[in-house]
Amino acid sequence: MIDVLIADDQALVRGGFRALVDSEPDMRVVAEAATGEDAVTLALEHLPDVILMDIRMPGSDGLAATRRIAADPRAAGVHVVVVTTFELDEYVTEAIRAGAAGFLVKDTDPADLVRAVRVAASGEALLSPSVTRRLLARVAGAARDVPAPPGLAELTPREREVLVEVAGGLANDEIAAKLYLSESTVKTHVSRVLTKLMARDRAQLVVVAYESGLVRPGWNGEP
Numbered sequence: 001m002i003d004v005l006i007a008d009d010q011a012l013v014r015g016g017f018r019a020l021v022d023s024e025p026d027m028r029v030v031a032e033a034a035t036g037e038d039a040v041t042l043a044l045e046h047l048p049d050v051i052l053m054d055i056r057m058p059g060s061d062g063l064a065a066t067r068r069i070a071a072d073p074r075a076a077g078v079h080v081v082v083v084t085t086f087e088l089d090e091y092v093t094e095a096i097r098a099g100a101a102g103f104l105v106k107d108t109d110p111a112d113l114v115r116a117v118r119v120a121a122s123g124e125a126l127l128s129p130s131v132t133r134r135l136l137a138r139v140a141g142a143a144r145d146v147p148a149p150p151g152l153a154e155l156t157p158r159e160r161e162v163l164v165e166v167a168g169g170l171a172n173d174e175i176a177a178k179l180y181l182s183e184s185t186v187k188t189h190v191s192r193v194l195t196k197l198m199a200r201d202r203a204q205l206v207v208v209a210y211e212s213g214l215v216r217p218g219w220n221g222e223p
Contacts, residue, residue, distance in 0.1 A: 002026055002027045003048040003049050004028065004051070005031045005051045006052050007032075007033040007034075007036070007038070007042075007051060007054055007065065009054060009056075011034075020113065027114075030046045034058075035057050040060070043069050043075055044074055050121050064098075066082065066095065066098040079101040079123070080120075081103070081116050082100045083108075084106060085106045093207070096203050099200050101202075152196075155193060159192060161179060162179070163208075163209055164215050165179070166202055167209035172190065
């Protein structure tokens with residue numbers, strides 16, 4: 001069962017998300033929060049698998065709440081998917097840097113939101129396609145101003161290959177097929193890359209790959 005916490009200051013939005021999540025046989029809403037402070041408190045109390053987090057809320061906003069949750073060792077298994085009406089570049093990059101595993105806009109199709117919950121709960125990263133394109137372009141454009149993380153030099157050639165494919169948006173089974181590896185081997189490489197780069201999840205690996213210049217828009221089929 002996937003436990004979900006919904007954080008949004010609008011009761012109508014929370015109710016809609018709750019109805020959607022609770023209609024799935026493998027999901028349940030364990031708590032609702034109307035502020036960032038409440039989101040942090042309830043996240044640490046319930047330790048849900050996924051939090052659907054609004055950005056603009058009274059007091060401590062969703063970005064601050066995400067940052068606090070991601071920094072707390074007790075919430076290591078909690079995955080935040082930011083859901084907002086504001087598809088602004090600075091929010092996207094800040095959300096990922098804060099520790100979010102995904103970013104969706106509120107006009108996302110209900111089926112895609114449900115899929116986002118499942119993907120985030122599995123430890124994968126999920127971003128809206130239009131958001132992803134703009135995120136990568138923005139991060140790559142600023143890459144020259146961001147020093148490469150020390151762990152990048154420690155990656156083996158194969159680990160760099162895997163990181164490139166992760167940044168291209170491929171899932172483990174797709175990477176395995178492309179690089180002629182077993183899926184378990186890919187998982188091992190991804191785990192080692194996460195450790196060496198001190199990244200929380202695959203979403204942060206995407207940012208690291210583009211900020212360091214290891215990949216650029218136009219690679220792996222991105223626009």
